[in-house]
Amino acid sequence: MDKLDSRLPSGNTLRTALRGTGVALVTPFTAAPDHSIDYAALRRLVDFTIEGGVEYLVINGTTAESPTLTEDERKGILDVVRQQTKNRVPLVYGIGGNNTAAVEEQLRTTELAGVSAILSVSPAYNKPSQAGIVQHYLRLAEASPLPILLYNVPGRTMSNMTAATTLRLAQHPNIIGIKEASGNLEQCMAIAAGKPKNFMLISGEDTFTTSMISFGAEGVISVLANAFPHRFTDMVRQALAGNYAAASKLLFGFLDINPLMYEESNPVGVKAALEGLGLCSGAVRLPLIEASSGLKERIQKLL
Template sequence: MDKLDSRLPALHGTGVALVTPFSAADFSVDYPALRRLLDFVIDGGVEYIVVNGTTAESPTTTAAEKAELLRVAKEHVAGRVPLVFGIGGNDTAAVERLIHSTDLEGVAAILSASPYYNKPSQRGIIAHYQRLADAAPVPVILYNVPGRTASNLSADTTLRLAEHPNIVGIKEASGDLEQCLQIAALKPADFLLISGDDLLTTPMISFGAVGVISVLANAFPRPFSDMTRLALAGDYAAASEKLFELLPLNPLMYEESNPVGVKAALELLGVCSGAVRLPLLAASESLQQRIRKLL
């Protein structure tokens, strides 16, 4: 089966790993702010949106909140861009049940982070993803982020999983360009290599990536999506100029953990509150001042 069949819109360009706006008063999900943010990133030119990824603080939202976030996003986006939904965890059977219980109608794909904390073997990672892909009614995108999961999907593991007809790509956030090159060199033609590191988007596109799932694009959708499109068009010099403009902001997004920095930027831009849920804390005054200066 062709992975890029009619079920899967072309997830090329800039996908945004959407934050979840919270009320600064009681930390409840701020749905009016969510709608503002959705309009902000779509009007800013992003090609698709990832709801309930790790940037969305998914470890601290309830099952009911996750379902409502997806419902509101589907209703408000109304087909303007594709939606990807994050479903992952370190209990394979529980993730499988969650896939079955989630209303995935209108969802282009699932983004699923590699199991965290357990530190499974590569064989265990393969078995985990194969079981999820067998269960999923929509295509699955792998997510390799060793800095958070404490385990890495090797290039060999990714290539083995790429053979599964319902596994259509990988968000690669290992930061290991050699590993990404190995995937690009040997992957099936229809398997999507997606940058999971904002700053590596342009170099990864130069050797075969189709785009990025970005944190920065929450607050800076226009310059970031312009940069990605320039790289996809082969104008790496112009794309690099856009990247250099964003370069000073990037470390501030992660200094006090993601999504603290980008939420502080969104608050300064008037899009949503900078509130995050414990164990995270909102950006310090020092960090806010440095972000404000760059803005």
């Protein structure tokens, strides 16, 4: 391993390092028709979010438009982010898919120097049974050189990972937590009630974060934190400290803008917000299209 790995957290230290706000980084693109990766904007965004107080960065997730990135682009993004981060915060890298063997191969061959953990989404489209989801993740856990965070987002995968499945997988020593974006608080509570002490429950729904922290979640992997890192990390820290009145007040400030982040799909909305803040363009890659003028106008008013 190179010098970027010298301060990587591990074990309980890693769990402590990932407590709080992770930001699901967007991938900035240049304007049409090129839509190449804007590495200068990516560096600005890394600094903006870290200086805004986020505890860690998540790269190559759904918000990064990972399905439209080439292997060389993913490598370039990871190289630039870890160079710009300079060990200031941990990095979590997204490697997932619906072909278990192909994901295993990615885990074995991707250069992960400087990365602390893997975020791996539950298989989409295949709609596996719960037993199939278990076997998928057990294979990945054995193949991965780094700890794995599960990611349940049935709104995208069309397949929910139940609390029972999560709790079964939580017994594996190389599976350290879950990003839970089912939108089902009862399911999240069941995970909190039954999980091992060191297994992390992480919110995948920005506006559910304070509620989930109240019954045992340890933070969030956030879309809004791309554009509002100071306010969002303040909200999460207030909740983690048990100051729920203060956290709720900050949360209520996001209620108008949060739906706009998803109205024309993620990350269309948050990229429009970042464009309004002068951090990057609102460009996205097909099959997504840039925010409509009406959506941009409503987001700009709230900014």
